[in-house]
Amino acid sequence: MSHTAHIRSHRKPRPRSASTLALRAGVAGGVLSTIAVAGSAGPANAEPVTETIEMPALTLESPALATAVALSAESTQQAALDAQLQTQENAAATKAAKAAKKAKDEAVRKAEAEKKAEEAARAEAQERASRSSERTTLSARSTSTPSGSVGTVISFLKAQLGDAYVMGATGPNAWDCSSLVQAAYRQVGVDLPRVSQDQSVAGTQVSLDNVQVGDILYWGGAGSAYHVGVYIGDGQYLDAANPSKGVVIQDLSGYPASGAVRVL
Known part of the structure; x- marks a missing residue:
């Protein structure tokens, strides 16, 4: 016998595990998913048992997902519009407050100016009346x-x-x-x-x-x-x-x- 001849191993063949569960998920266009379950341990030449379950695929074409995405986009857009509107309202309120303060200050300044003008006119009238009275009195005192x-x-x-x-x-x-x-x-x-x-x-x-x-x-x-x-x-x-x-x-x-x- 040649030294290079194959010598059969004296090991006994290892038995397969009691059960084998294999999950195979394949997405082909999002159409099918397949789960294969091996049967109980048995002879090496036993045929495997295969069960195919069709599961619904979730794609962008799914009505539920499309609706959810649309609602989310609409909600985001509405939130952005609300924020923009609030910003515009705040700016308008600030502008209106500044305009109101300016108008109030102008009204106060105008009222003060009118009051001063009235006081000056009143003082001038009183001074003229006083001079006229004094002139009359002094004329009466004077000699012929x-x-x-x-x-x-x-x-x-x-x-x-x-x-x-x-x-x-x-x-x-x-x-x-x-x-x-x-x-x-x-x-x-x-x-x-x-x-x-x-x-x-x-x-x-x-x-x-x-x-x-x-x-x-x-x-x-x-x-x-x-x-x-x-x-x-x-x-x-x-x-x-x-x-x-x-x-x-x-x-x-x-x-x-x-x-x-x-x-x-």
Whole structure:
């Protein structure tokens, strides 16, 4: 016997397992699934028993799956639309709130401006009424107006009673001391200098004991006076006094003049 000859194994053939379960799933176009079950252990040459079960296939063409997918897509689309609508509503609400606040602020500003304008108009009306009353009172206190050129000067001065005092103003409703005196004498053709210093030396110097109606009174030195007025008689003079008084009639006893000049 050749050394390379096949020597039969002395092992006994191993018996097959008591049962064998084989699951074979095949999807061919999603149509069938097959389950094969082997029979009980037996002789090696026993024929297997095969049972074929047809199972429903789930494909995208399945009505149930298609409906579920459609519902899911519709739900997702609706959620997106709802979110977009909510965003638009929030933006519109914010814009409306800003517009309402702006309109309210504008209304408040307008109301405040109107209130201030009304208060200013009321104050101006009261001031005019006060000036008119003061002018009437001062006219009643004043002495009788002389005739001639002096009378013309005094009449002009009394017509300005109650006007405002404003430094540098030259009328017709506001004056400083020297512009009022200059304007009064211009009514009779006398052209006086513009400032107090020059007016205090514009005519003939007279003593305060001999002062007459129509003479110019000055305060300070002759040629360096800081204020002027016009004597109207009975120890009184008329002048554009200061911003708080305006054009008034005052008593010399309360504010004695430094000197006087006569130009008429």
